[in-house]
Structures are given as structure tokens and as C-alpha cells.
Amino acid sequence: MTCTETRLSASRILSNREICPGYFRMRIVCDQVYQDAVPGQFVMVRLLGRASPLLRRPFSIHDLIMEGEYVTGFDILYKIIGAGTEALSMSRAGDIVDVLGPLGRGFSTRGDFGRVHMVAGGIGVAPFVFLINHLMRQGLSSSQITLFVGGRSCGDLLCLEIFERLGIQLKLTTDDGSAGSQCVVTQPLGEALRQQKPKMLFACGPMPMLREVMAISKKDGIPCQVSIETMMACGMGACLGCAVEKRDSKEKYLHACMDGPVFEAEKIKI
Template identity: 55%
Template sequence: MIFQQKSVVLWNTMECSGYYRLGITCDAGYSAARPGQFVMVRFPGQLSPLLRRPFSIHRLVRTDGRTEGIELLYKVVGRGTEMLSLCRKGDGLDLLGPLGNGFTIPDHPGRIFIVAGGIGVAPMFFLTSVLREQGLDPARAVVFIGGRSKDDLLCMNDFFSVGMQTVHITTDDGSAGEKDRVTGPLERAIREARPDMIYACGPTPMLKATARLAEDYGVPCEISIETLMACGMGACLGCAVRPKKQTGKYLHACLDGPVFDARTLQL
């Protein structure tokens, strides 16, 4: 079920330079939201910016088992997110969601690799939390987080907070962790012990490299793509993505995704 509602800001705190965590109230129906789904946010009563902005759900905010809010992780990249960074506790926002298709959650998670690049870490913590609730053994899970520099590494402690034991860190400039692309240690880990599933979210080049590794080593892989969305509900058709099979029909991130089987897309 999709809800459109007036939401209230619970908190809006800086994670690190240019990155923020935004807590907002939501309908109790969000308890059924799946990792990988997203919401569309706009400023009520304002014509600029005119369009809503899409954000992955980073985590559910629960009190005594009841879902009362969601947390979004975002980066200031333009006018919309700059305005969002100025919101304070008690401010109102217009919320639409949860939208899109999320990650597949196995009944009995096996060996799982979770790959995140930059702000692509946003849906991966929600995913990890749900996998843990589903019985994921932390000893059989590996998290890979990459960024251009140490300033782009996000939420490492979040993964430790849900019991993850192995978190590989890479940066392009070597300012933190290993100086490499995140797919470097990912490939070494695949060679050492092939996982049952790879989940990934991040920039397109990272997703393309991850999908190629998954195909080369015969590992199932789901990716959450990052793309501009105007409506989030398939009306504008502005978030078209090319399928690998030439069917003459494009897929759309807001309806068919944003999570896809990596084998289905032409990245």
C-alpha cells in the first residue's frame, strides 16, 4: 500500500560533511516496507522545487515494535537537498511511499555479500537489518563500503551495531581503508569463498563492475540503481533504463525497480 501524508521532521543531523540523516514520521503501514524501496519527498505549500525528490529508506524508526517513522540518508547535491538540510525538528514535509520494488529476502539467508558505494549505502543498512531478523549469520556475511575519500564513507558503525563482523573499507584516494575500488576486495572475497547472493547499490560504474564479477563467477546478484525520478509512480516515464534483452521496451526504475536482477539490465 502507498501512503501520501503530511510528515513531521523528527531530526535532521549531519552525518559528515555534506551528508545528513533525516528522521520523519510515517504511517504505521510502513512496517511492511521492504529494503530497497524508496519515498518521494516535497515541501508542502511550495512551488519551488516543484518536483518531489526520491530517497531510499535507510531504516525504520520503531517504538515498542511499532513503526512510527523512517530515517533517510541523503547528500546535498542541489537546491532540493540543500533546502532539506535546513529543515529542523517539527517542520512539515509531504511524504509519498513506500514505492518501488525492493530486494529479495531469502527465507534462510546463506553466505551474503553487501556492496555499497557512497550514498548507495542508504538502503543497504535497512537490508542488513532485515536479513539479520530473517536469521542471517553475521559470520557468513561480508560488507564492502567504498568511497572517493574518507569523507564519503558512511554508516560503518551502523553495520557493526546489527552484528556484522567483517566490513571492508576502500577509498579511491587511499585516505581510509584500502586504496582501491570496492570491487577489488569483493573479487578476492568471491574467489576465497563464493557467496550465495550479492546485493549492491552505488554509482553505475560500481554496479556495472559488480554485475560483471557476479556473472563471471556465477553468483546471483541484485542491484539498486541510482537515477533521477520525477514522479516515482510511472506516470512521467522519465526514469527509463535499458534492459539487456532487446525487447523494444524500456524498464522504469520507479516501477520495475529500483532493485533489479543484475542480469536484466544493460548498464
């Protein structure tokens, strides 16, 4: 599902808080174009008044800030991984950022899912707060949502207090065993599917994790939507830097910024 309008704006930062070492949640004021934003869409953000980095950086819309029925802002969740996010981490409330969005094709949430499983690896948890809130507003019960979250250590398991407050079922894994089960996140997913299959899988995280989720969904015949994490220079399909190979088609490539970042698993190769 794609939003009908995208806008470039100079927007004010409401807050920028470190939620775990190296991970930040930024809240940004927005206008009413975000009223129609959907989970899985993203924004391109750059600090104004700085020569470097020159290009905007892509971030999933983590959640919307609501006042009654109206959207007044949105959150992004990010990890410091380079000069751009390092600069962003030093910004403060009241600073102005250059924002292009909302962009891309988000998760399809039409239909009666009945039960859904979501799989997140590390910072791939970013779009799921928005998605869960959206599904619950559509009438899906928290008891019908299970989120599998994996990370290298307990410090990479993000937003757990939000998910606990929402009342969904949580399954945690870490590589070092510091929280949850010591295994890859797809292991408890496979175990859960042997007990009861959901009507839809949603996934966002590192490519190896997505490949495994896609393989599981194919083997068990479960529809799956994956959100691709990739570098983007423009966010509008001009640079062709975010190509994703298309499966079984004469058109060999899709682009994460325009055709995604959310794709039906059976339509792509990663």
C-alpha cells in the first residue's frame, strides 16, 4: 500500500533520546500529508545547516504522534552506524531537519488476518510499533499478534517496554544468551509454526534473517511480507542504487524505494 502524496519539508525535532547504547528515538513534527501514511513506509532525513553528509538518510516511520484523530508528528528509530547517524544523534529538540516523505510501499493490512507473526532482527524492529498499532486500530486483538525479536545481545532488543504495554506475545532471542533464548530468531518462529500457523508473516531485519523467514514461509505455505533494509541515495527511484532482484519476470529488478521497501516474499530474490 502506497501513500498518495509525498512532501519535502523543514521540520522541527521534538526530542531525540538515546533508548539503548547507540540507539536513538527521534520525534519530528509533520504536517497533514502523514495522515495517510501506512506502516512500512519511510522518510529521508538530513540535518539542515550542515555541508556533510550531503545526502538524506532513509528511516522507517517508527510510529505516528497523534492528537485525537490527527497526526502531528512521527517517530524514527535509528542506530549510529556512520557519520550521518552520528551527526543526527547530536541534534537536540528545536533543531530543524530536512524531511522527504512519506515514501515507498508499506505493508498491506487489508483483509482479516486472524493471527499474525512478526519477525524483527535488531534495528529491523523499527516499523513494527506503527504496524501493530495500525492493526489493533483495525480490530486485531493483541492476543493474535506474536512478535519474534532477535539481536546480538540484550542491548540490541529494542522497544520491549512498548510491546509489553501493547499486550502482544513476545519471543526474544540473542546470540550471546543475555536475554531470551540463545539462538537465531527464526528457530522459535519455526517451533511456533509447528503448533499453529498464522495467516500472515511480516519480517524486517538483516538479509540472512529475511532469507530464512522467506524459506520458512514458502515451505509452510504462509503469505509473507518482508521489509528490505538497504542503502538509498535519493528515495525516489532516480539513483537506481537500491535494486532488488525480481523473481520469475522479464523485468529483472525492482527498487526498494519505489516498489518497496515492503515486498511480497514470493516476488523477490534476496
